[in-house]
Amino acid sequence: MYLTVRQGLDFPLDDDFVIPHPNYRPWVEAREVEVEPADSKVDPTALVFGIVKPYKGIESAIAAVGRTGGLHLKVIGQAPNAQYAEEIRTLIKNSPGSVFNEGRVADSVLIAEISKATVVLLPYKSLYNSGALLLALSLETPVVVQKSAVAETLVSEFGSDWVRVIDFDKDEIPLSAPHASPEWGPSRDWGEAASAHNRVYRRLTSE
Numbered sequence: 001m002y003l004t005v006r007q008g009l010d011f012p013l014d015d016d017f018v019i020p021h022p023n024y025r026p027w028v029e030a031r032e033v034e035v036e037p038a039d040s041k042v043d044p045t046a047l048v049f050g051i052v053k054p055y056k057g058i059e060s061a062i063a064a065v066g067r068t069g070g071l072h073l074k075v076i077g078q079a080p081n082a083q084y085a086e087e088i089r090t091l092i093k094n095s096p097g098s099v100f101n102e103g104r105v106a107d108s109v110l111i112a113e114i115s116k117a118t119v120v121l122l123p124y125k126s127l128y129n130s131g132a133l134l135l136a137l138s139l140e141t142p143v144v145v146q147k148s149a150v151a152e153t154l155v156s157e158f159g160s161d162w163v164r165v166i167d168f169d170k171d172e173i174p175l176s177a178p179h180a181s182p183e184w185g186p187s188r189d190w191g192e193a194a195s196a197h198n199r200v201y202r203r204l205t206s207e
Contacts, residue, residue, distance in 0.1 A: 019197060021131070022190040024138035031111065044071045044175055046144075047117035049110060050132050052079035052088060052102070057123040057146070060168035062091045064123070065098065068172040073098040073121075076105060076113060114139045118175055123168040127151060137162055137182045144173055158182055 046068075048061050058075060065073040073095060079085030079102055092100040105113075114120060120136040122145045127133075136143050137158065144164045145151045154163045161178035186192050 019193055019200070020187045021134060022193045023184050023188045024131075024135045025184070026190060028111070028138050031107070044118045045116070046071055046073045046173055047076070047113055047120050047141075048073070048123075049076045049113065049120070052077045052085060053081065054084050055124065055126070057125055057168065058088055059091055060123040060146075061121040062088075062095055062098065064121070064166070064168045064171065064173055066095055068175070071118075071173055071175065074101065074113065074117070075099070076101045076110070078102070078104050111139065114141050117141050119144050119164070119173060121168075121173070122146070133163075134188075140178075140181055142178055157185065 046061070046065055048056075048058055050056070052058060052075065061075075062073060065071050073092075075088065075092065075098075079088065085102065089100055089102075092098050114136055117136075118141075120132065120141050120143045122130060122133055122143055124130070124146055127145055127148055127150050133143050133145070133154070142162050142164060144166060145154070147165050147167050151163065151165045155165060157163075159182070161176075161180070162182045164174045166172075166174065187196075
């Protein structure tokens with residue numbers, strides 16, 4: 001979610017300089033998407049989307065869904081690692097009501113799937129930069145993330161209604177509907193991000 005310029009890399013900056021990744025609201029609005037309110041989603045469905053790779057811990061998401069009564073899982077994404085793809089297929093087959101839509105999908109399809117999902121699951125063991133999280137929140141779908149220091153920072157920013165922290169290896173998936181739309185601070189605005197990048201580059205080239 002951030003661009004960070006750190007000390008010790010020959011950058012003439014006094015401190016770490018962090019630029020939060022902007023939200024995807026302009027991208028969503030440009031496609032004239034009708035966002036489905038979180039409290040109107042009646043068929044409990046968890047979604048994992050994006051490229052299917054081992055570091056994402058999708059097998060942990062499948063196990064957590066299995067512990068959560070009445071919840072179905074949909075995994076959407078291209079799997080470049082054939083062995084891992086087969087592992088996910090096998091786990092999905094043994095998870096009633098779950099599906100694996102392998103391959104790339106059109107933007108319109110992905111938007112629709114995120115918007116109608118009850119929650120988006122991000123079981124990454126190490127979470128730092130996740131466009132999937134920001135896209136889900138831009139479409140007003142809560143995200144469930146693996147417990148970590150970064151996850152707690154995101155809870156502080158967006159609230160526990162929208163960023164839900166669990167241990168995917170032992171907890172169930174929280175499914176309660178949020179009480180309001182997510183709030184976006186000014187640092188998540190594209191104009192502010194552009195200005196911040198401009199300040200960094202001017203600072204770097206002024207030395």
